[in-house]
Amino acid sequence: MKKSVSPVSCFSLPEMFERSNTRYHGRMFITRISLIFLLISILSVLSWFLILSSTNPNRVLDHISVSGPSDSPVIIIRSSEKSPQGNAELPNPKNRGAETEEIKETLQCNQKVSPPSPRPLKVYMYDMSPEFHFGLLGWKPERNGVVWPDIRVNVPHHPGGLNLQHSVEYWLTLDLLFSELPEDTRTSRAAIRVKNYTEADVVFVPFFSSLSYNRFSKVNQKQKQSRDRELQDKVVKFVTAQKEWKHSGGKDHVIMAHHPNSMSTARHKLYPAMFVVADFGRYSPRVANVDKDIVAPYKHLVPSYVNDTSGFDARPVLLYFQGAIYRKAGGFVRQELYYLLKEEKDVHFSFGSVQNHGISKAGEGMRSSKFCLNIAGDTPSSNRLFDAIASHCIPVIISDDIELPYEDVLNYNEFCIFVRASDALKKGFLLGLVRSIGREEWNKMWRRLKEVERYFDFRFPGKDDEGDYGVQMIWKAVARKAPLVKMKVHRFQRFTRPFLI
Secondary structure, three states: OOOOOOHHHHOOHHHHHHHHHHHHHHHHHHHHHHHHHHHHHHHHHHHHHHHHHHOOOOOOOOEEEOOOOOOOEEEEEOOOOOOOOOOOOOOOHHHHHHHHHHOEEEEEOOOOOOOOOOOOEEEEEOOOOHHHOHHHHOOOOOOOOOOOOOOOOOOOOOOOHHHHHHOHHHHHHHHHHHHOOOOOOOOOOOEEEOOOHHHOOEEEEOOOHHHHHHHHOOOOOOOOOOHHHHHHHHHHHHHHOOHHHHHHOOOOEEEEOOOOOOOOOHHHOOOOOEEEEOOOOOOOOOOOOOOOOEEOOOOOOOOOOOOOOOOOOOOOEEEEEEEOOOOOHHHHHHHHHHHHHOOOOOEEEEEOOOOOOHHHHHHHHHHOEEEEEEEOOOOOOOOHHHHHHHOOOEEEEEOOOOOOOOOOOOOHHHOOEEOOHHHHOOOOHHHHHHHOOOHHHHHHHHHHHHHHHHHHOOOOOOOHHHOOOHHHHHHHHHHHHHHHHHHHHHHHHHHOOHHHO
16 A cells, blocks of 8 residues: 655755745745834824924914014014923913913014124234324324323324325224224124234234325435335335234235325235225236225215205205316316316316315305216326215216225115216216206205215214214125135145144
């Protein structure tokens, strides 16, 4: 009798083991997929739970609702959630409206809510000898080792006159000195002085170069060269020997050269620095240009027109100019315009100077005029533009190469008229243009002029409630250059070891 053979016996042992192993791995693969799916599901549930809990309608967040400057109430809603220190319960959703009303407070918002002020520009200023700055004004330190005057007790007096128009160096230095004092309580300072160079954005060189030129550029019989030239040479020697200059190649230095003739020799040795200038008429593009340097306003010589309510009809003169008519080659337009306009009945175009109360007369003339001509002279710019702004007389600028202060943030087209020199010399063109501007358009420009005039005014000390004046605007212009300056310094340091200098 034959024995029956079990189905298992039909397979050899190796075959049986292989099939068993395949089934085992298959089950393990399925189990792993299940575990991964389970983990993803758990994470999804947790995510939805967190989202739902953060958007719980019972949760009232602290916030202040401010839509803009307004006299309407500002609603402050305090959180009604349970405090860590209290036992308050979450409000019932059914009573949420009533409970929210109970926790409201209203404040009258009478002032414009402004964002936090940006951090001030950090300026490292060299402690240079008084002969470079306030010593030029006659100030003498009381004892050896003292570099700066105590401006809380005595602010050295500026001589004024024509010297005043290029006095930006004086105002910027005073502002830095004031920023160190506890008396400076401004919360919106544009720049502060720091004593550590590594903290600074820029380095300030306190050389009153315009004053030096105005007072000491002439050579007397006992001198081989002028005192101004000697001071320029000393400045170059001092600055280029400093580790701060070597660290950056001078690219982060700020040097004042506002008078067109100031720094006449030193500029060619210190040109990597950022110059503060009136214009670029007497500079080569390699030495100074609008991308690298700062254009600062002249200090106006005529008094500011306070409480001006004159308006269009109260200014009988249509077009006003008073000043030097015959200039060098760059100012030929003045002479040509004089011949074109001198006989016009509603135009004042005459020679004038600072003598015989010339400044006060010019101020009176500008205040009685609708439009004031600002024509290129020996250089593209002049103080006349800023006298016109201070007098609220709409400037008519005829200077093809002029560069203007803060033009990256200030639109001069809102309060000035620009005319190409070639157009201005066409008979009838200029008068036709200004006569085409009616009362409504003129009043709009006049109102804007009164709004921006403070940007061109210099005063010391500055106060919080006064807003931005000339000094603050210049520091902010320097600050806008700071990122480019930093890039230039980093590029300069590529093949140097600046941190070992």
